[in-house]
Amino acid sequence: MKLNRRAFIGTAAAAAGTFAAPLLVRADGHAKPRVVIVGGGAGGATAARYIAKDSNGEIDVTLIEPTRTYYTCFFSNLYLGGFRTMDSLGHSYGTLAAEYGINVVHDWATGVDRDAKTVATAGGYTIPYDRLILSPGIDFVDGAVAGWDVTSQNAMPHAYKAGSQTELLRAQVEAMPQGGTYAMVAPPNPFRCPPGPYERVSMVAHMLKETNPTAKILIADPKEKFSKQGLFEAGWNDHYAGMIERVGPDFGGDNIEVDPNAMTLSIDGDVTNVDVCNVIPAMKAGKIADLAGITEGNWAPVNAADLSSKMDENIHVLGDACAQGDMPKSGFSANSQAKVCANAVRGALTGSTVFPARFANTCWSLIDTNNGVKVGASYEATDEKIAKVDGFISEVGESAEVRQATFEESVGWYDGITADMFG
Numbered sequence: 001m002k003l004n005r006r007a008f009i010g011t012a013a014a015a016a017g018t019f020a021a022p023l024l025v026r027a028d029g030h031a032k033p034r035v036v037i038v039g040g041g042a043g044g045a046t047a048a049r050y051i052a053k054d055s056n057g058e059i060d061v062t063l064i065e066p067t068r069t070y071y072t073c074f075f076s077n078l079y080l081g082g083f084r085t086m087d088s089l090g091h092s093y094g095t096l097a098a099e100y101g102i103n104v105v106h107d108w109a110t111g112v113d114r115d116a117k118t119v120a121t122a123g124g125y126t127i128p129y130d131r132l133i134l135s136p137g138i139d140f141v142d143g144a145v146a147g148w149d150v151t152s153q154n155a156m157p158h159a160y161k162a163g164s165q166t167e168l169l170r171a172q173v174e175a176m177p178q179g180g181t182y183a184m185v186a187p188p189n190p191f192r193c194p195p196g197p198y199e200r201v202s203m204v205a206h207m208l209k210e211t212n213p214t215a216k217i218l219i220a221d222p223k224e225k226f227s228k229q230g231l232f233e234a235g236w237n238d239h240y241a242g243m244i245e246r247v248g249p250d251f252g253g254d255n256i257e258v259d260p261n262a263m264t265l266s267i268d269g270d271v272t273n274v275d276v277c278n279v280i281p282a283m284k285a286g287k288i289a290d291l292a293g294i295t296e297g298n299w300a301p302v303n304a305a306d307l308s309s310k311m312d313e314n315i316h317v318l319g320d321a322c323a324q325g326d327m328p329k330s331g332f333s334a335n336s337q338a339k340v341c342a343n344a345v346r347g348a349l350t351g352s353t354v355f356p357a358r359f360a361n362t363c364w365s366l367i368d369t370n371n372g373v374k375v376g377a378s379y380e381a382t383d384e385k386i387a388k389v390d391g392f393i394s395e396v397g398e399s400a401e402v403r404q405a406t407f408e409e410s411v412g413w414y415d416g417i418t419a420d421m422f423g
Helices: 005-015 044-055 076-080 094-100 164-174 196-211 229-239 287-291 331-350 400-422
Strands: 034-038 060-064 069-071 090-092 103-105 109-113 118-121 126-128 131-134 138-140 181-185 216-220 244-247 256-259 264-267 270-273 276-279 283-285 315-317 358-368 371-381 386-393
Touching (some): 044 060, 076 196, 090 400, 094 103, 164 196, 164 276, 229 371, 358 400
Parallel strands (some): 060 103, 131 315, 181 216, 181 276
Antiparallel strands (some): 109 118, 118 126, 138 283
16 A cells, blocks of 8 residues: 555545534533643644534633643654654644644543543643543553663663653663673563564664674563564564564563663573663553543553443544554554544534444554555444454565665655644
8 A cells, every 4th residue: 555645634534534514512611622632742733623624613622731742752762763853753732722722721620520521631621521532552460570660761761752862872882881781671462562662673783883883682571473584584684684682472572670870681590691681571551541530451442433431432442542443553644543532422422424434544664764664454442342354564675676665655645644633
């Protein structure tokens, strides 16, 4: 499937076409229905923009997001590899406020009163809603990696929430001694961006090949297999031969302990001194989902047709935080789910046409300069879950021209999705 910025936006517009319809719902005491969205990433920002744009002012939209500049986690590995600047990953909410009339509140959501239908913030505000959309992304599971917690994230960064952590990790890699060791503790399933850790390994290897060619990369991985494994391993053999070693669960990759003070990594009791240790812990839904009482285990189960919570029909959950079925946790998935959710919420609040849910996802990864690979699928809503319909993946041994075209396609997608999110 070829995709560029124009095609991506066109697809998005077609999926969320607008039909005028009379208002059916008015929240008690309010002139208009109110939608509150928590989290301004690929899910939340997209949902806010589509609801505001397609309702033509018939719905009040409030977006609660603590940061004033959002740095995309997708493409942040390219910053580590030297292919992007950090500034190019940062996006403001100014256009959503100025052109779409969205009330952007830079604050932390600290609680949800489902009976009163209000959201509390750290700043002391209580914000009412008719429909609440939670798109808080991920948090980390306490104790997932022995010896590591967020107090040690400066010594051993996760860099899985883009921004200062990503800059820290790059600075640490740049400061490695010649012949030093970069270690990664990979997360167990399910987690944000399944190919992400392995694209990161590729980008770190690309940097080290240029500046520190005798350095080593050690991956401790609790999973038997990982996304695009054949493509990554072939690429590593072609471009970074002898540099990368992965230890899976059959050799203790699921029995890990780290010591941030001593800068050691223990794999099944075998202790290694490392110069950089990138710990990516097990993940769970962002904390506000848990505070709202709509999680089951680590994630928030939702109905596939409209991403509504299975525990509260007035709350919807998007992207990384939800348990929805077959879609991977990715920026593309969150953006796709947001359009379905926005259409359903607008229909419920104004009586506008609700289209059948359709979903799509593609995840691109860069292995080396102009060497891009991808995996993707289309999905449909069933009574049980968002179910995969069909899929595709790059092939091992593709020509340089195909790999370059795949990378250029990913750049077009990035421009398209960020325009789709932030206007």
